[in-house]
Amino acid sequence: MPVNAIIIYCNILNTVVYTFSFGFVLYSYYLLQMSNSRKVVKLFYDIISPYSWLAFEVLCRYRNVWNIDLKFKPAFLGGVFRGSGNQEPGLVQNKFSYMVTDLKQLSELFGVPVNPPLPCKKGTLNVMRFVTAVAEKEEERGVLVERVSRELWKNIWSTHQDITHPASLTEAGLKAGLSPHEVEELLILSKSQQIKDKLKSVTQEALDYQSFGLPFIVCHVNGKAEVFFGSDRFELMAHRIGEKWVGPHPVKTLSENVITAPPYASE
Amino acid sequence: MPVNAIIIYCNILNTVVYTFSFGFVLYSYYLLQMSNSRKVVKLFYDIISPYSWLAFEVLCRYRNVWNIDLKFKPAFLGGVFRGSGNQEPGLVQNKFSYMVTDLKQLSELFGVPVNPPLPCKKGTLNVMRFVTAVAEKEEERGVLVERVSRELWKNIWSTHQDITHPASLTEAGLKAGLSPHEVEELLILSKSQQIKDKLKSVTQEALDYQSFGLPFIVCHVNGKAEVFFGSDRFELMAHRIGEKWVGPHPVKTLSENVITAPPYASE
Numbered sequence: 221m222p223v224n225a226i227i228i229y230c231n232i233l234n235t236v237v238y239t240f241s242f243g244f245v246l247y248s249y250y251l252l253q254m255s256n257s258r259k260v261v262k263l264f265y266d267i268i269s270p271y272s273w274l275a276f277e278v279l280c281r282y283r284n285v286w287n288i289d290l291k292f293k294p295a296f297l298g299g300v301f302r303g304s305g306n307q308e309p310g311l312v313q314n315k316f317s318y319m320v321t322d323l324k325q326l327s328e329l330f331g332v333p334v335n336p337p338l339p340c341k342k343g344t345l346n347v348m349r350f351v352t353a354v355a356e357k358e359e360e361r362g363v364l365v366e367r368v369s370r371e372l373w374k375n376i377w378s379t380h381q382d383i384t385h386p387a388s389l390t391e392a393g394l395k396a397g398l399s400p401h402e403v404e405e406l407l408i409l410s411k412s413q414q415i416k417d418k419l420k421s422v423t424q425e426a427l428d429y430q431s432f433g434l435p436f437i438v439c440h441v442n443g444k445a446e447v448f449f450g451s452d453r454f455e456l457m458a459h460r461i462g463e464k465w466v467g468p469h470p471v472k473t474l475s476e477n478v479i480t481a482p483p484y485a486s487e
Numbered sequence: 488m489p490v491n492a493i494i495i496y497c498n499i500l501n502t503v504v505y506t507f508s509f510g511f512v513l514y515s516y517y518l519l520q521m522s523n524s525r526k527v528v529k530l531f532y533d534i535i536s537p538y539s540w541l542a543f544e545v546l547c548r549y550r551n552v553w554n555i556d557l558k559f560k561p562a563f564l565g566g567v568f569r570g571s572g573n574q575e576p577g578l579v580q581n582k583f584s585y586m587v588t589d590l591k592q593l594s595e596l597f598g599v600p601v602n603p604p605l606p607c608k609k610g611t612l613n614v615m616r617f618v619t620a621v622a623e624k625e626e627e628r629g630v631l632v633e634r635v636s637r638e639l640w641k642n643i644w645s646t647h648q649d650i651t652h653p654a655s656l657t658e659a660g661l662k663a664g665l666s667p668h669e670v671e672e673l674l675i676l677s678k679s680q681q682i683k684d685k686l687k688s689v690t691q692e693a694l695d696y697q698s699f700g701l702p703f704i705v706c707h708v709n710g711k712a713e714v715f716f717g718s719d720r721f722e723l724m725a726h727r728i729g730e731k732w733v734g735p736h737p738v739k740t741l742s743e744n745v746i747t748a749p750p751y752a753s754e
Binding site (some may be wrong): 304305306312313314315317318321322325329337403426430431432433449450452453455459460465467468479 | 571572573579580581582584585588589592593596694697698699714716717718719722723725726732734735
């Protein structure tokens, strides 16, 4: 091979390598920008709250539709009530009856199997300590706490178990994919001072955002926190974070829109 | 003209007249069926309630989009609270702060100029008696009560007037298109026992539907009453009455959809 050809070959090789490297740097920068531009959305919830379940499932669905980074914040509703001086809803008879019907109807519309009324009146302090332990322990943050929370909601709101019983926590943990050994470890961890303090601090964090009940959603937009209470402010929340609300079943609705769009053309 | 020709001419004329008459009967029957099939939607509201204003404007917009027969039901919020044993919202500091922000944001999203906080703490008994008098007096039911209610909401929630003062009621009446004489008559009528009893009975009607606050919306579907509290259940309500929720600006949204539909075709 003549020297000139070798030089040309090396030059081409260099150009290709440089181009790829430059492309890689650009792509990494793009990914970094994308992750930076994702809006952090914190969901404060307690398993005792059925409206929290509705909000949880809707946000899980929109996590893949909106440009948001969803953070789960297991908190203690009793502590939020005490800290804000608020009362339990449902103490007024008419309001309680309304909530039962409202939950049944929303459950059908949202496709979340909430099945009121609540079977037991016990608090969820131990339950939320268990969820906090899961959130603290897991390495890939958010995956296990999501699964465990969902199973616990099913236990209390669908199959009406006494979720304050350790057997119910174990069942939820196993269904969520944990091993019996891991569940055992988490049950022990959930009784530690570290976890008790963690649940207290997350509950206090909600109170610092001026929460008075759960679910409580905090969106960080342009360096400012905006808060939304309940499971009925998603349309407003979408508007505030620059996203679009298309109902409680975003993937289904969006694909339906794509399918139904062509007929407009022939009109 | 030969006799035969006259007979034929008369026969044609008869046929035309019969056809038109038959068509007219059919069309009248269709209109009757349409009006029968329209779902009655009752809105119980008090001018003191800003969330009632949001619900009122949204329902006024959807009245021309959904197949509903909207009935205005001016009621007394104080009576609903007393009768149901419920407390005023906003007694909890965090909840009050939330409501102020929530109202500002919803006001922008809904395009209704609610401008919190409420400037005066006086009750609206006289105001709601005036609105009740308008509702009772007017022949074309619903037109004037809508206009008067809107003007009163503007007075209390946009320009922060003391609407318990008769001058504020007069101003709202005049702006709504009543003559000074009519306003005078209605102010006198609003103090009558008949009107006091009417407001009481409408408030009791809301309580009979198990209301615990306002706005309270009652939809009559297939002979059954379904109730919705607040200004955040329109998506659910639409689902229950077989209509579609397209956000707080239906006409704008629907026309936008028609405009934006064609680009899908070229994809």
